[in-house]
Amino acid sequence: MRKTGVDNRISTGGIVAVYGAFFLVCILIAITGGIANSYGLASWYPALTKPWFNPPNWVFGPVWTVLYGMIAVAGARYVLSPAREKEPTLALYTAQLALNAAWSWVFFYGQAMGAAIAVIVALWFAIAGTIAFGWNKDRLASLLLIPYLAWVSYATLLNVAIWRLNG
Template identity: 50%
Template sequence: METTSQSRLPRERPLLTLGAAILVCELVGITGAVFTATGVESWYTTLERPDLAPPNWVFGPVWTTLYALMGAAAWLVWREGVGRARQVALGLFGVQLALNFAWSFVFFGQEAIFAALVVILALLFFIGTTATAFWRIDRRAALLLVPYLAWVSFATYLNYAFWVLN
């Protein structure tokens, strides 16, 4: 059962709660980036790169933007959703966020390209499932996940290509 303060909080303090939702997503990104930075400085530079792999500097700004969009999307669902639909949607969001973190750990931290491919395929599934659940609550929230879905689709190609090439 939901308390009254939980359901009113995003409406009574919209900027504060929006900032908190974005901050949570950015913190997941920053935590995952620790593995990325370590991997990029070591073994990643030894890998044969796919032709479409962007330069390394592109990833920071892209991911920062995507995490902000993800936070805004989750905030809209928190704000507009009610009951079980909101619980399910935010639960799915949490799963995909955990898989997002896990991918960085597996690919860069564990240097396990194939295992990372398995993780990113699960991530793609959960992003799509999350977007569907978000669509039922607030279409804007689902649309905010489209760039994320597109980028992770591209990252899936890159992950696969790294696996094939290395």
Template identity: 50%
Template sequence: MVTYSRAALFILVVFGIGFAIGSTNLPGAWYAGLTKPPFNPPNWVFAPVWSVIYVLIALAGARTWERAPRGPGMLLWTAQMLFNFTWSPVFFTWHCTGIALAVIVAMLLAIIGFIAERWQADRAAAALFLPYLAWVAFATLLNAGIFLLN
């Protein structure tokens, strides 16, 4: 059982860093001018989806930390967070859609690795990552579409 204080700390850290990166790497005019795939959702969808996903990521991280703070699950959790927080500057600030695609594929692999590693040890933590996996798989398709169309 994850403690409330640990869960709150993880939520605060994940949201805090995510907000800082999101607010300093805004889509802007460059993104608005890109050709996007027809399945690209409206911009307003991203903030609420990421808010829910960040809570799930934080809870999975808190559970993993309490069970094995130096184990492979925590290493994979940390790796996917580093890729997650790297993607926005690469895509929105540096305008490197190809490098961003490589970053998001690496993130997707780290998410899959986390789920696979935690599935036997802590199925709840693994299950908390399933919506994240679905969203990042979709985001990977969006990134690939933007890369190919531009």
């Protein structure tokens, strides 16, 4: 094993390809979510009553840009880790990506705030599980997901508050 925590059987080109693939997947998730968001942001979301702790809309883009970068790096690191039995970590990582994409479609496109709570709670558990199962595989990768878990915790509170104020 090299000092980088990467399986020494993987070439430099392979490492670059893995990171590139994870960045591409995260960009596609962001684009997919953005498309869903555009349906709700047009007229539905602005008309909702929001709690006092709702951030201005401009905050979401920069925050998610940084988080998606961290999510991509974490995923690549888990895959490249020389650790054995990575399947639970990678399965949870994949689940959190799918749930991340699904939430925007349920909340903004479907305008189903209650169902979105179920999705975001499942997302929270998938992220927490990825961190826990990945901790001994690649600690830095798990640490990179902690801000994501914190943001999703905040987003969960926001989702519940909006649902309660508008349900």
